[in-house]
Amino acid sequence: MLTAAALASLAAPALAQQAESWPNRPVRIVVPFVPGGPTDVSVRIVAEQLRQRLGQPFVIENRGGAGGLLGAQLVAQAAPDGYTLLYTSSSVAIGPSLQPGLGFDPLRDLAPVSLVTDVATTLVVRPDAPMGSIADLVSRAKASPGSLSYGTSGVGSSNHLTAALLAFTAGIELLHVPFRGTTQATAALFGHNIDMVFASTAETLAHYRDGKVRVLGVATASRLPEMPDVPTIGETLPGYVAPNWFALFGPAAISPVIVGRLEAELSAIGRLSAVRDQFATLGITPLMSNASTMRARMAEDVPTWRRVVQQAGIRAE
Structure with missing residues (x-):
């Protein structure tokens, strides 16, 4: 009988090959809010550029609920094959403090890909x-x-x-x-x-x-x-600042190969003058970082917003 480790070792080459050929079919980007908001607006600009550059549709799917956590959980539970991604706001660092009963931890359950934009x-x-x-x-x-x-x-x-x-x-x-x-x-x-x-x-x-x-x-x-x-x-209130970033994530076990491809493509997209002009008309600043920067940002923001939630006594409805 094959052990779990043996099965994993047999599957590894196939998974690596799939990652190298990604994407060869449409990619779903889950936006965990209702259509029409800033998340929706900015992701559609990015998705169209990814379609043009990678030759596959990047389909936006709005899944609102629980302050963005339901959509985030959907992606966390998806197959880590790069065909289900999450585009969300800094609220992903807030939600777990408000609804700990959901058992969702973005630091554990999601793989950061890149900061994409900042919207004041x-x-x-x-x-x-x-x-x-x-x-x-x-x-x-x-x-x-x-x-x-x-x-x-x-x-x-x-x-x-x-x-x-x-x-x-x-x-x-x-x-x-x-x-x-x-x-x-x-x-x-x-x-x-x-x-x-x-x-x-x-x-x-x-x-x-x-x-x-x-x-x-x-x-x-x-x-x-x-x-x-x-x-x-x-x-007026010295020291006050509240960044409102938007970022791309995948399931926790997504291949580093796919993450690296997305990092490179997003970086190139962020340098396009046409994209920067589109963002500027909406007051959106392109960030286009990388996975390590995004991971550090999450590690900083999750405890920061937890303190705000506790200090303000905010409770989820």
Whole structure:
């Protein structure tokens, strides 16, 4: 009778050969959020470039739920053959702290491939809002705790944690109103049902350019070229920064050969002026790192966001 080790040794050459010939059929990229958000927008640009360069369709499959964790689990449990990948936001480093009962650990169950993009988070209000700055917001929130409401794309989303970090840093209390997506949150803002929205530039830049919203601040370390007149939140609350990255992952046991191929292709895509121009119109910054950089980022972010969740007392619905 063959032992498990013997079976694995027999299978290894076949797996290596499959990795060398990857991809020879369509590749599925799971996006663990509803269509239309910044994750969806940026991944479609990347997927089209991968299709052109590798000669196979890269098919986007939206699998929303549990703050992005359901889609992440789907990929973690998929065959590690490179034909099921995950494109998700920094929320993948947040979710396990909110829902530990799911038994999902991104550091254990997923293989980082590459940081792909960074999409700045903005804090927007209506043009007629009485709040004209972050300092004004903080002052009003301190005068009337819990009276100011903000919308995000859901409990445990990166936007939610960005807002929670702001409230904790400023020592204020804000009322969180979660929605299924930022489109619904923005509609609630325009309908005067909430006071502000935390959302990415991919979702707010067009409204800002059209004068439909006022951007009080961005959650980045420095001001954005697309919004040079908008201060960083850290200019008012020193030390505050909340990166909102997007990245590609595979199942934990995916072949290093496939990871290396994806790293190289993404690096080349990130250098294309046409792609950079597409990203720039949406306020998206290409990162295109590698697996080791992505792994280090995850190792840093998971405990950081765990502290924010604990300090803010956030609970999953």
